[in-house]
Amino acid sequence: MSEDKSFESLTDLHDALNRPTSVKVPVERVFAPEVGGEIFDANSRKRHPATATLTDQPEPTNHRDAVKRSLRSRPSQSDSIFKGVSLTAGVTTVSIMLAVGIFLSLRASDALQVSGINFLLEQQWSPETGQFGIASVIFGTFTIAIIAMFVGVPLAVGTALLLSEVVRGPIRSFLVSLVDLMAAVPSVVFGLWGLFFLQAAVIPVSAWISTYFSFIPIFAVEDGSGARLTEASAFTSSAFIAGIVVGLMVVPTQTSVMREAFSQAPMGEREAAFALGSTRWxxxxxxxxxxxxxxxxxxxxxxxxxxxxxxxxxxxxxxPIFTINWEVLKTGTNSVSALIALRYGEASQFGLSALMAAGLVLFLITLVINFTASSIVARSRSGAETS
Amino acid sequence: MSITTLERPLAGNDGDDGDRSADGHAETAAAPPAPTHIPSKEGIEVGPRRRLRESTLDERFNILGALVAGPTVATLLFGWFTPLTGPIGWVVVAFLAFIGFYILLVSLRSDREEVKDRVLTVLLISAGTILFGALAFVVVYTVGRGSVALPHLNFFTETMQLAGPLDGLDVGGISHAIVGTLIQISIALAITIPLGITTAVFLNEIGGKFARFVRTISDAMTALPSIVAGLFVYAAVIQLITHQRSGFAASLAISVMMLPIIIRASDVVLRLVPGNLREASYALGSTRWRTVWSVVLPTARSGLVTAVILGTARGIGETSPVLLTSGITAVMNLNPFEGPMISLPLQVFDFVKSPEPNIIARGFGTAAVLILLVLLLFIVARLIGGKGAGQLSDRQRRRVAQRSVDDLRRMTVERYVLTPTPTKEPQK
Incomplete structure (x- = not known):
């Protein structure tokens, strides 16, 4: 927010210049002779010696009675047009975005009124029978996201430290733009890779984890009766595989935020640590x-x-399944966005409204997370500046 | 004052402050300047310059030894000693063994702190290697599997209208998806560039309470999941107004998704424009509009272009808003307002749902085209941008210097030399 301040002070300055001053100082006319001692006549392109100086200028007698000149300038036509246009753009942007939010909320309220609190507790999704809720899809969404964090965060922290502390020179700037490029790789490409390559490669690992760590409940892979499953088909399309792919997709975002924060660590403290004999770690x-x-x-x-x-x-x-599945290595999970992509086509008006309610809940969750994140980042940044 | 005292530590302490400093000045002025000695290099052996960052032979052998030992252990475990299988498992075991051997080797000669330091450096480098390796692998895998379809020229010139699922790769292509992507992204850019950049200018140049509100809202909208943007357009535009999926609806969905991205990126770029440039412009008496048009926007131009291109790369690759809004078709559709119009990411998605190997090959080919397109946009963005506001290339700097020389000439030489001027400056 500190950047805001410096900038708004500039616009404030501009406003302040256009505002009548609160201190009532009579404004006198300023003569060129008082300033430079010369009068520069632009028309004749000649310089005349000063005809008068400040000392022998007679005191104007009537300056108290002179009409006070307003310092507020009338905005020029181009300025008022500019202000109007940019204000319109701001209003349009806000209205589009508010329209999205309000429309979603209004349409979602139809479904929410029918289901009430059950919307958060019910696992099934059949709006036609009035039995629908997002318990299972929200659970799946968070399962995938948390697995993605377990995959992504170590990679992101490591790469961010590598880029800010270890690598130097042109290699660093090349790798930094490679991270940015990775953020722009379309998600459908990652999806293809996950589906056609990673799935087959990860299944043995899943099977191995479930064999040796099945005493931890989330790693067990069992059928309904509690018998352990070992065939490969029990491990396909699991939250684990989706989590790995999503984790790789979010690493670039995390890396660039972290690298920026790391590289802002003050040089004085770094050198102090080295001077005290510290290793790089x-x-x-x-x-x-x-x-x-x-x-x-x-x-x-x-x-x-x-x-x-x-x-x-x-x-x-x-x-996709519509039950809460604690066994992350086992086939079948779900997510809110996958639910929308899956069901929007065949949905009735009411079904669509239920999907919107699900989308709205997802939006609110990501909104809270994003705002918390950006306030934490902003605070840490200002902290680094003051120290 | 303090410098004087420092230079002359033996100056008399009996006088008062003013006296002493006056004294000091007088004496420094009077004293002859001390001659500077350059020590002669005669007879001094100067060895070759030591390179501080170079690793010693010992360190290199530690790394090499661990690199050999890790995979060897993994290979022994896989198939020889234990019934472990799978390439990923092999890599994991090899990596763990490598770290273990490296710790062992380093700890033979170093203390604990140094072992920690070395191991951590190796871990950081491995994290980077895994990440960039994964990126390279995703791209190479996609392009590699797509290379079956890419050499066929008809892949770029024909549509899928006449190609059945069992047809070979020499029939049909994705020209309709390429055209669809271009039309959709053009409409989306025509909406988002003026609106987004003007809004960013509004946030930065006008300011005030309402601007803060706009910034909060647009920051909030970056959290909007792209599928929800698609769902919004599907319910608000397609179901209520047009009653059919179209390229225009897809463009609207992409716009809703891209607008906050472009606003945020342009906002950051405009913030980087140095405040003293603006103040200089205001001080010269220009209006606010003049300042924005002639100072702020040109200064931030390369950054703004980069922001727009990166936003375009995100918008082109986004599948989920398009999935709900554009509709799927196999024929060329040049009218964005009428009928379904498919785009590249959606075409990939549609192809790979098929079980036919030829169609899947087409899917990978389409994905390769999409990746290459994004890569191209990215490289263009890096070539244009990558520089902060106000940083000029050599050519720009020369042009600016030339312009100020011209101005100087116009203001001085042409005015005072080429026209008759009074011969003598007035005496003081």
Whole structure:
């Protein structure tokens, strides 16, 4: 917010210049002779010696009675047009965005009135029979996002530290733009890769984890009767695979936020740590990580927000189910955005309204996460400045 | 004052302050300047410059040894000693063994702090390697599997209208999807560029309470999941107004998604325009509009172009808003207001749902085209942008210098030399 201030002070300055001063100082006419001692006559392009100086200028007697000149300038025509146009753009932007929010809320309220609190508790999704809720899809969304965080955060922190502390020179700027490029790779491409390559490669790993760690409930893969499943088909299309793909997709966002926070750690403290005999890791642990903590948390949360809203990669990989599935390695999970992509086509008006309610809940969750994240990032940034 | 005292620590302490400093000045002025000695290099052996960042032979052998030992252990475990299988498992075991051996080797010669430092450096480098390796692998895998379809020229010139699911790759193509993407992104850009950049200018140049509100709302909208943007257009535009899916509806959905991205990116770029440029412009008496048009926007131009191109790359690749709004078709449709119009990401999505290997190959080919398009946009953005506001290239700097020389000439030489002027400056 500190940037805001410096900038708004400029516009404030402009306003202040156009405002009549509150201190009543009589404004006198200023003569060129008083300033430069010369009169420059532009028309004749000649310089005349000063005809008068400040000392022998007779005191104007009537300056108290002179009509006070207003300092407020009338905005020029181009200025008022500019102000009008940019204000219109701002109003249009806000109205589009408010329209999205209000429209979603209005349409969603139809469905919410029918289901009430059950909307958050019910696992099934059949709006036609009035039995619908987002318990299972929200659970699936968070499962995938949390797995994505477990995959993404170590990679993001490591890469951000690598880019800010280890790599130097042209290689660093090349890698930084590579991270940006990775953020622009379309999600459908990641989805294809996850579906056609990663799934087959990850299944043995899933099987191995479920064999040796099945005493941890979330890693067990069992059928309805509690018998352990070992065949490969039990591990396809799971939240685990979708989480890995989504994790890779959100790493670039997290990396760039974290790298920025890390590189803002003050040079003085870094050098102090080195001067005290610290190794690079010691310096990172005592200087960079504490200074970058806000950026790390913010980056993780921004990535979480993106992971929650990811659609196509998840939709391509998972096989949708409408029950809460704690076994993350087992086939079948769901997410809110995949639910919308799956059901919008065949939905009735009421079904659409139910989907909008689900979308609205997802939007509110990502909104809260994003705002928390950006306030944490902003606060950490200002903290780094004051220190 | 303090400098004087520092230079002359032996100056008399008996006088008062003013006296002493006056004294000091007088003496420094009077003293002959101390001669500067350059020590002669004669007879001094100067060895080759030591490179501080170079790793020692010891360190290099530690890394090499661990690199050999890790995969060897993994290979022994996989198939020889234990029944482990799978390439990913092999990589994980090899990596863990590599880290273990590296710790062992380093700890032979170093203390704990140094072991921690070295291991952490290796871990950071591996995180980067995994990430960039994954990126490269995703791109290479897609382009590699798409390369079956890409050499066929008809892939770029024909549509899927006459190609059945069992037809070979020499029939049919994705020209309709390429054209659809271009039309949709053009409409979306025609909406978002003027609106987004004007809004960003409004946020930065006009300011005030309402601008803060606009900024909050547009920040909030970056959190809008793209599928919800698609759902909004589907329910508000398609169901209520047009009653059919069209390219225009898809453009609207892309616009709703791209607008906050472009506003935010342009906002950041405009913030970087140095305040003293604006103040200089105001001080010269220009109006606010003049300042924006002649100072702020030209200064931020490369950044704004980069922001728009990166937003375009995001918008082109986004599938989910298009999935709900544009409709799927196999024929060329040049009219964005009438009938379904498919785009590249949606075409990928549609192709890979098929079980036919030829269609899947087409899907990968389409994805490769999409990736190459995004890559191209990205490279163009980097070539144009990548510089902060006000940083000029050599050519721009030369042009600016030339312009100010011209101005100077116009103001001085032409005015005072080429026209008759009074011969003598007035005496004081």
């Amino acid at each position: 010691g310096m990172i642990r005592t200087v960079v990580l504490p200074f970058g903590r806000g950026g790390m948390i913010g980056g993780v949360m921004l990535g979480l927000g993106r992971a929650l809203g990811e659609t196509i990669a998840v939709y391509l990989i998972i096989s």
